[in-house]
Amino acid sequence: MDITRLKRTGFPSLVPMAEARDGFLARVQPTTRVEQLPIEESLGRVLARDAVARWPVPSFDKAAMDGYALQASDSFGASVPNPRELLLAGSVAMGEEPAVVVAAGNVVKVSTGSMMPPGADAVIKIEDTELGPDGVIVRLYRQIAPGTNVIQSGEDYANGQVVLDAGRRLRPQDIGALSTLGHPRALLHARPAVAVFATGNELVELDGLQRDADGLVDPRHAGPGKIVDSNRYAIAAFVGIAGGIVVRSALLPDDEGKISVAITDALASCDMVVTTGGTSVGERDFVPAIMGKEYEILCHGIAIKPGSATLLGNARGRPFLGLSGFPVAAEIGMLYFGMPALRKLAGEGVLDPRPRVNARIAEAVAVKGFGITRLLRVALDYDGVTGNSLPNAIPVKLSGAGMQRSMVESDGFVEIPPDIEGYEAGEGVVVTLHPR
Amino acid sequence: MDITRLKRTGFPSLVPMAEARDGFLARVQPTTRVEQLPIEESLGRVLARDAVARWPVPSFDKAAMDGYALQASDSFGASVPNPRELLLAGSVAMGEEPAVVVAAGNVVKVSTGSMMPPGADAVIKIEDTELGPDGVIVRLYRQIAPGTNVIQSGEDYANGQVVLDAGRRLRPQDIGALSTLGHPRALLHARPAVAVFATGNELVELDGLQRDADGLVDPRHAGPGKIVDSNRYAIAAFVGIAGGIVVRSALLPDDEGKISVAITDALASCDMVVTTGGTSVGERDFVPAIMGKEYEILCHGIAIKPGSATLLGNARGRPFLGLSGFPVAAEIGMLYFGMPALRKLAGEGVLDPRPRVNARIAEAVAVKGFGITRLLRVALDYDGVTGNSLPNAIPVKLSGAGMQRSMVESDGFVEIPPDIEGYEAGEGVVVTLHPR
Numbered sequence: 117m118d119i120t121r122l123k124r125t126g127f128p129s130l131v132p133m134a135e136a137r138d139g140f141l142a143r144v145q146p147t148t149r150v151e152q153l154p155i156e157e158s159l160g161r162v163l164a165r166d167a168v169a170r171w172p173v174p175s176f177d178k179a180a181m182d183g184y185a186l187q188a189s190d191s192f193g194a195s196v197p198n199p200r201e202l203l204l205a206g207s208v209a210m211g212e213e214p215a216v217v218v219a220a221g222n223v224v225k226v227s228t229g230s231m232m233p234p235g236a237d238a239v240i241k242i243e244d245t246e247l248g249p250d251g252v253i254v255r256l257y258r259q260i261a262p263g264t265n266v267i268q269s270g271e272d273y274a275n276g277q278v279v280l281d282a283g284r285r286l287r288p289q290d291i292g293a294l295s296t297l298g299h300p301r302a303l304l305h306a307r308p309a310v311a312v313f314a315t316g317n318e319l320v321e322l323d324g325l326q327r328d329a330d331g332l333v334d335p336r337h338a339g340p341g342k343i344v345d346s347n348r349y350a351i352a353a354f355v356g357i358a359g360g361i362v363v364r365s366a367l368l369p370d371d372e373g374k375i376s377v378a379i380t381d382a383l384a385s386c387d388m389v390v391t392t393g394g395t396s397v398g399e400r401d402f403v404p405a406i407m408g409k410e411y412e413i414l415c416h417g418i419a420i421k422p423g424s425a426t427l428l429g430n431a432r433g434r435p436f437l438g439l440s441g442f443p444v445a446a447e448i449g450m451l452y453f454g455m456p457a458l459r460k461l462a463g464e465g466v467l468d469p470r471p472r473v474n475a476r477i478a479e480a481v482a483v484k485g486f487g488i489t490r491l492l493r494v495a496l497d498y499d500g501v502t503g504n505s506l507p508n509a510i511p512v513k514l515s516g517a518g519m520q521r522s523m524v525e526s527d528g529f530v531e532i533p534p535d536i537e538g539y540e541a542g543e544g545v546v547v548t549l550h551p552r
Numbered sequence: 553m554d555i556t557r558l559k560r561t562g563f564p565s566l567v568p569m570a571e572a573r574d575g576f577l578a579r580v581q582p583t584t585r586v587e588q589l590p591i592e593e594s595l596g597r598v599l600a601r602d603a604v605a606r607w608p609v610p611s612f613d614k615a616a617m618d619g620y621a622l623q624a625s626d627s628f629g630a631s632v633p634n635p636r637e638l639l640l641a642g643s644v645a646m647g648e649e650p651a652v653v654v655a656a657g658n659v660v661k662v663s664t665g666s667m668m669p670p671g672a673d674a675v676i677k678i679e680d681t682e683l684g685p686d687g688v689i690v691r692l693y694r695q696i697a698p699g700t701n702v703i704q705s706g707e708d709y710a711n712g713q714v715v716l717d718a719g720r721r722l723r724p725q726d727i728g729a730l731s732t733l734g735h736p737r738a739l740l741h742a743r744p745a746v747a748v749f750a751t752g753n754e755l756v757e758l759d760g761l762q763r764d765a766d767g768l769v770d771p772r773h774a775g776p777g778k779i780v781d782s783n784r785y786a787i788a789a790f791v792g793i794a795g796g797i798v799v800r801s802a803l804l805p806d807d808e809g810k811i812s813v814a815i816t817d818a819l820a821s822c823d824m825v826v827t828t829g830g831t832s833v834g835e836r837d838f839v840p841a842i843m844g845k846e847y848e849i850l851c852h853g854i855a856i857k858p859g860s861a862t863l864l865g866n867a868r869g870r871p872f873l874g875l876s877g878f879p880v881a882a883e884i885g886m887l888y889f890g891m892p893a894l895r896k897l898a899g900e901g902v903l904d905p906r907p908r909v910n911a912r913i914a915e916a917v918a919v920k921g922f923g924i925t926r927l928l929r930v931a932l933d934y935d936g937v938t939g940n941s942l943p944n945a946i947p948v949k950l951s952g953a954g955m956q957r958s959m960v961e962s963d964g965f966v967e968i969p970p971d972i973e974g975y976e977a978g979e980g981v982v983v984t985l986h987p988r
């Protein structure tokens with residue numbers, strides 16, 4: 117008997133992770149749909165057009181401190197033992213146009229943020245002055261250079277400057293900038309619409325099961341051999357973080373016809389289709405069969421663990437993601453393939469913004485065999501970390517491989533490259549953080 | 553003249569950053585309000601009660617692979633040259649209770665996730681077997697140990713195990729775990745209600761200004777000496793990220809009576825009050841006067857830059873945050889004081905979850921004077937970073953200090969401690985990432 121025959125039901129070969137992802141993402145085209153929303157509703161959304169300063173910001177020179185506007189040259193030589201005396205010629209009211217000009221020898225009182233009066237080129241802080249008892253003579257105890265404590269017109273944004281690029285996912289400070297630039301509304305990419313189908317005869321809807329007095333479901337009520345579907349809950353939340361929205365969600369039996377019809381229907385209204393379960397190479401694994409017959413398989417079998425059974429495809433121009441039914445493998449498929457695809461669909465420039473943190477592995481890690489990128493779940497520990505020493509990455513140890521709990525108890529992944537056999541305790545690693 | 557008199561209008565002393573924050577947060581009490589929501593609406597919300605496994609999960613032993621369930625001892629000695637032959641006694645349908653028992657010398661066909669049939673203690677992968685032409689004899693080409701490819705009942709969560717602690721902010725995988733544990737709904741801390749008042753005669757509502765054909769506002773339409781208020785937009789978004797919700801938002805003039813009334817009114821319905829502007833020590837700075845007379849000032853004047861004019865207070869048991877009117881200072885006040893207070897109000901266990909990333913400073917940085925923590929805005933650059941070498945932290949250089957743009961162009965802060973004068977190019981630093 118030929119030993120290679122024994123592998124007939126396994127994956128013929130596994131595609132390296134980066135190659136699988138690049139090939140999948142290369143086929144994803146951003147949706148062209150946009151919408152305009154008030155900027156207060158645009159947090160976390162993706163800007164569809166550059167935000168440009170069409171005027172200098174600020175639009176006028178203003179005082180950066182409470183004090184006196186003056187011609188800086190009038191302060192030259194001033195010191196505590198030898199103050200200079202100038203004449204108070206008026207004040208600028210906050211939010212008003214100055215009614216007074218600063219001539220040589222004069223000062224004009226200003227507040228932080230008030231418009232600079234014509235003729236002045238600097239502001240001396242009130243703490244560096246003293247107003248005489250007559251209320252007219254101002255003593256300067258310090259000399260200052262021209263420009264001191266003045267915010268120049270255009271200092272924040274010059275006229276014509278691109279402040280926020282299209283493709284940026286908006287953070288709070290970016291929304292603040294939009295308001296400063298005079299944008300009450302933002303033009304945003306529409307949220308990609310996603311269909312999520314969990315396949316498997318063993319799956320039961322949590323929502324349909326009997327609840328006890330506390331509102332909880334005993335999972336055994338699902339019935340012998342059956343389990344509550346949890347994957348769609350986690351996937352919908354990952355979709356939301358990546359900027360998409362699940363518009364279609366269903367449980368499907370292990371039935372090629374029914375899965376095929378559900379995918380066809382979803383393609384009419386969705387930008388992306390995600391399935392869980394049935395992606396391996398067994399006789400109940402219908403997703404690869406459907407994708408191969410009706411659409412296009414880009415990659416089936418990826419050199420990662422967990423997650424090797426992930427199927428990456430394209431269905432009439434839309435990304436198709438066939439995830440494993442195992443929760444950790446499904447979540448990994450979302451993090452490494454599904455969410456970047458969604459971000460690209462949503463027009464975002466950065467496809468995988470998960471922070472990468474340098475750390476030291478807290479204990480030795482050994483992996484068996486080469487050729488597979490291992491996604492080791494670790495918790496980050498900053499205890500005892502001082503200054504800029506590195507935090508510890510503590511592997512999450514579980515009796516069973518790929519259990520859901522390892523994602524719950526971890527902060528991120530160490531991506532163990534395919535060409536190494538593990539780490540010594542204390543070796544430097546990079547932790548890719550889970551989104552939160 | 554006594555030089556110390558010159559400082560009479562400045563802050564008498566500045567409180568170190570950690571001391572200011574700890575004192576402020578120590579006075580914050582979590583709200584006791586909770587609400588129950590479907591778990592699909594609980595992403596980013598804070599769990600109000602431990603989620604405990606009340607049953608073992610999974611609730612039955614199941615196959616981890618497609619293959620044959622058997623007594624492992626029946627495989628002992630099997631190899632490719634010397635296969636062992638067993639009798640196929642039936643199969644377990646996915647999602648069904650097994651109708652067959654595995655006796656010595658027998659195998660039963662199983663699929664990934666199907667219930668283990670009684671009598672079996674292991675699963676041999678289909679790839680390691682061959683079914684004879686009669687469809688009855690199964691040849692095993694490998695020996696396996698008991699427990700191989702079996703997911704044990706309780707392997708993911710043992711009965712009674714606390715899976716998610718109260719105070720955890722829910723991530724996608726946590727929501728997946730809740731569904732597995734049989735929680736269709738989650739008991740969550742209510743979102744803290746926040747009032748945000750921007751004070752200053754110079755401020756104008758963006759929404760009230762005339763828009764051009766593109767829907768944009770020319771900021772000069774605000775009028776001479778006036779500016780559009782941008783702070784409340786950014787603050788509301790930071791509040792949202794920290795789990796709160798702005799329920800009251802208004803512009804107020806520099807008028808002690810009006811600011812006082814607004815704060816009093818807000819305390820009737822809000823868990824926290826935030827103001828911008830008017831927190832320094834000038835004659836137009838009414839917030840400290842109101843807080844000193846009517847409520848309690850915990851700290852006014854903090855040894856950070858930008859942000860030293862921040863006021864931390866307590867108003868009838870509720871945190872009060874008086875932010876500078878300068879956008880960067882206001883944003884820093886939110887990140888270092890406001891958001892941790894909100895997270896504590898919302899019952900979250902981790903008050904400042906911003907990731908901290910080790911990096912190398914890309915160029916020399918010099919600071920003047922000791923005693924102040926400087927928050928240097930930096931962009932992270934991973935270009936040319938291989939393996940686990942550190943990314944570069946590039947200081948965001950701007951002509952003016954504390955301009956809004958520095959927050960827009962940066963990924964995080966290097967917190968330069970008060971006792972150092974800066975960095976040499978290439979020195980190790982820690983970057984605290986902006987939320988996104």
